[in-house]
Amino acid sequence: GDSVTQMEGPVTLSEEAFLTINCTYTATGYPSLFWYVQYPGEGLQLLLKATKADDKGSNKGFEATYRKETTSFHLEKGSVQVSDSAVYFCALPPLYGGSQGNLIFGKGTKLSVKP
Amino acid sequence: DAGVTQSPTHLIKTRGQQVTLRCSPKSGHDTVSWYQQALGQGPQFIFQYYEEEERQRGNFPDRFSGHQFPNYSSELNVNALLLGDSALYLCASSLSFGVTDTQYFGPGTRLTVL
Numbered sequence: 097g098d099s100v101t102q103m104e105g106p107v108t109l110s111e112e113a114f115l116t117i118n119c120t121y122t123a124t125g126y127p128s129l130f131w132y133v134q135y136p137g138e139g140l141q142l143l144l145k146a147t148k149a150d151d152k153g154s155n156k157g158f159e160a161t162y163r164k165e166t167t168s169f170h171l172e173k174g175s176v177q178v179s180d181s182a183v184y185f186c187a188l189p190p191l192y193g194g195s196q197g198n199l200i201f202g203k204g205t206k207l208s209v210k211p
Numbered sequence: 212d213a214g215v216t217q218s219p220t221h222l223i224k225t226r227g228q229q230v231t232l233r234c235s236p237k238s239g240h241d242t243v244s245w246y247q248q249a250l251g252q253g254p255q256f257i258f259q260y261y262e263e264e265e266r267q268r269g270n271f272p273d274r275f276s277g278h279q280f281p282n283y284s285s286e287l288n289v290n291a292l293l294l295g296d297s298a299l300y301l302c303a304s305s306l307s308f309g310v311t312d313t314q315y316f317g318p319g320t321r322l323t324v325l
Contacts, residue, residue, distance in 0.1 A: 130313070139215075139301055140254070140316040185253050198244055198267055199303075199314060201253030 098123045098190035102202035109176055109209050117171040117205045119160075119186035129153075129162055129169040130187045130199070140185065143171075176209045183207070213238055215317035217302050223323045224292050232287040232320045236304030242266075243285040244314060245277060246301040254301055260285050261307075289322075297324045 103118040121129065128147045132140040144153035149164035158173045169186060186202040216235045224230050236243050242261045246254035256269035260279035279285045283304075289296055299321050303314040 132316075139217075139299075139318040140303075142313055142315065145313060187253075198256040198259055198269065199246075199254070200256070203253050204251075 098127075098188065098200055100186050100188055100200055100202040102184075102186050102205050104203075104205070106206040106208060109207070111178055111209055111211055112175045113209075115171070115173040115176045115180075115207065117184055117186075117207070119169045119171065119202060121167050121169065121186070121188055123167075123188055123190065126164065127188045127190065129160070131158070131160055131169070131171050132185045132187060132201075134183045134185065134204070136182070143184070176207070178209045178211055181207055181209045215302055215304050215315050217300075217317040217320050219320060220318070221321045221323075223325065225325050226292055226294060228292050228324075229288065229290045230292060230322060232289075232300050232302075232322070233284065234287070234302030234304075234317060235284045236302075237315050240304035240306055240315070241283050242305045242307060243279060243283065244303045244305070245285070245287045246303065247271070248299040248301055248319070250298070257287070292324045294324050297322060 099122045101120050130145045131143040133143045134140050144155040146153040146162035152161045160169050160171045183204045183206045185204045187199045215237050218233045244259040245257040248254040257271050258265050259267040263279045274290045276288045299319040301319045302317045305314045
């Protein structure tokens with residue numbers, strides 16, 4: 097079945113360091129791909145998304161490119177801040193009756209940024 | 212524009228009890244999904260409601276049931292609570308069922324079963 101695999105954390109970086117969080121997927125067809133972020137004690141917030149192959153989603157300095165060839169959607173940011181400390185989830189909606197429905201999430205990657 | 216709201220914020224129950232969680236979707240959204248997030252894990256899909264009917268269901272027992280009202284708000288009910296039901300329960304809403312669309316999440320209800 098459809099699935100999402102994220103790199104395991106936790107990831108600890110110094111402020112202004114470069115961030116990469118790997119995400120690969122297995123899916124029927126070419127679903128949209130999402131990155132969600134969960135700050136401590138809060139629900140999930142959509143960070144960015146891409147709806148088709150070669151699309152690049154971006155938001156708040158974060159970017160991810162939908163790579164059909166490598167079935168990947170890696171999250172990157174050139175210079176992280178302490179405020180980026182959170183748990184990041186990669187997700188996709190599996191096909192259901194020909195339509196995209198609920199979301200399948202990866203296990204999450206916890207990022208801690210030190211000043 | 213109000214986002215997704217959930218109530219209560221926190222809840223403590225004992226084994227065997229029943230619980231009801233509530234969710235109001237983002238304005239203009241008609242589809243509501245529920246997820247269970249155990250500590251340190253990603254959210255797991257429970258079920259999705261559209262037009263007051265359950266449309267999709269994840270791998271959860273019948274103890275988990277739901278309802279959607281004409282105003283699109285929704286309830287999640289869990290009967291015969293087990294210790295393992297302790298989790299953050301997230302509600303998400305989207306614009307329409309069966310269409311590729313972003314799901315917007317509420318802050319969640321933290322359920323603790325003692």
